Amino acid sequence: MRCRLVGRYGVLVAVEGIDGAGLTTHSRLLVEKLSSLGLSTIYAKEPTRGPIGLLLRRVLSGGLAGVDRQDIL
Structure with a gap:
């Protein structure tokens, strides 16, 4: 690309x-x-296993109360 x-x-x-x-x-x-x-x-790496990656996964899966997924995206 x-x-x-x-x-x-x-x-x-x-x-x-x-x-x-x-x-x-x-x-x-x-x-x-x-x-x-x-x-x-x-060099950039997706933060899947770190604290940010875990937080993002929780938010995107709807597992974090009070946080609107659309606001994050």
């Missing part, structure tokens, strides 16, 4: 798969390789 942002082109790479398949390892290796080629990279 390419997009034009502030006069520059970028590429978004999403690595997906099951837990334990080496996604983090391969993602970091990819970032390392691209950086070694002089490309600017940003």
Whole structure:
């Protein structure tokens, strides 16, 4: 996917798969390789297991009283 942002082109790479398949390892290796080629990279990880990810899961599943799902989205 390419997009034009502030006069520059970028590429978004999403690595997906099951837990334990080496996604983090391969993602970091990819970032390392691209950086070694002089490309600017940003590594981001979905916060599924941390406190934010757990909170988001609770809110989105309707398990947090007083929080409207539509407000979060």
